[in-house]
Amino acid sequence: MADQSKHTPARDRELAKAVKESKSPAIARAAAILRLLGKSDTPLGLQSIARELGLVPSTCLYTLRALVAEEFVAFEPETKRYSLEAGVLTLARHWLRRNQFTDIAQPALDRISHSFDLTTMGVHIVGLDHIIVVAASQSGNNFQLSAQIGSRFPALISATGRCIAAFGNYPEDELASRFSALRWDDPPTYDEWLAQVRQTREQGFAVDAGNYIAGVTVVAVPVWKTRGQLSHALVALGIGGTLQRVGLPALQQALVSAAQTLSRQLCGET
Numbered sequence: 001m002a003d004q005s006k007h008t009p010a011r012d013r014e015l016a017k018a019v020k021e022s023k024s025p026a027i028a029r030a031a032a033i034l035r036l037l038g039k040s041d042t043p044l045g046l047q048s049i050a051r052e053l054g055l056v057p058s059t060c061l062y063t064l065r066a067l068v069a070e071e072f073v074a075f076e077p078e079t080k081r082y083s084l085e086a087g088v089l090t091l092a093r094h095w096l097r098r099n100q101f102t103d104i105a106q107p108a109l110d111r112i113s114h115s116f117d118l119t120t121m122g123v124h125i126v127g128l129d130h131i132i133v134v135a136a137s138q139s140g141n142n143f144q145l146s147a148q149i150g151s152r153f154p155a156l157i158s159a160t161g162r163c164i165a166a167f168g169n170y171p172e173d174e175l176a177s178r179f180s181a182l183r184w185d186d187p188p189t190y191d192e193w194l195a196q197v198r199q200t201r202e203q204g205f206a207v208d209a210g211n212y213i214a215g216v217t218v219v220a221v222p223v224w225k226t227r228g229q230l231s232h233a234l235v236a237l238g239i240g241g242t243l244q245r246v247g248l249p250a251l252q253q254a255l256v257s258a259a260q261t262l263s264r265q266l267c268g269e270t
Helices: 009-021 025-039 046-053 057-069 087-098 100-116 158-167 172-180 190-203 240-246 248-266
Strands: 073-076 081-084 119-126 130-138 152-154 206-209 216-226 229-239
Touching: 025 046, 025 057, 025 073, 025 081, 046 057, 057 073, 100 119, 100 130, 100 216, 100 229, 100 248, 119 158, 152 158, 158 190, 158 206, 158 216, 158 229, 172 190, 190 206, 216 240, 216 248, 229 240, 229 248
Parallel strands: none
Antiparallel strands: 073 081, 119 130, 119 229, 130 152, 206 216, 216 229
16 A cells, blocks of 8 residues: 655645644654654755754754654764654554554454455544554465555545544535545545545445555445544455455455454443
8 A cells, every 4th residue: 555654845844834833842843853754765964854844953953862862863973864763663662562453453454364365454543634554464465565554644545534534523624625635546526525425424334446546446444442433444455356356245344344343342342
């Protein structure tokens, strides 16, 4: 699954805006720098970081030095560039180890992945901001689409986005604004997308048949942490023809059944 969280000017401007509007600017600066470094394929210099986040270089340098001291950011003296340090992995590992959803979802993802010979993911939903891959499984057979732990995607994209719109109780004007910023290979119109959202609400799962990534079918099912809080989703993705051969209805039922079981476990129900 292609990661849309790559380094782009538009996303850098969003980070800069978030820093300016934050009531805790020091924390916002540190978070923005970490996200920027995480998205960059190569280490970045001070001036590049400051310019792309709209920060005063001296303030940016102070924040970078604090992050280096805490071992969240690494500094390369030869090139004078910065990159993420292993301390970030330590935090992520602690979070994953204590995350109940990841532990209980992994067996279900493995089972479905191997039964249908495709890639499955468990994603954590962060409101209308984004979703994060927190668990993944691949069958290991034939051609497989990759899913990297920690990948971030816009919340309303693809099949998962339809689930969030269907069950998240968000105002339609907010959905319209977010929808207009999404990037698709074969974008649906907003009216088409709303019709698909309504269908998702009726049937309990969503399907993206090549809109997000051409030739790829994505199926997503919502998972609830409480009865009123949509917190996660189970996602399966594969080449469209492959999913038709293995049986799309059977896959949908397997995902729905697994999501219902996970929801009961997360809600503390038997």
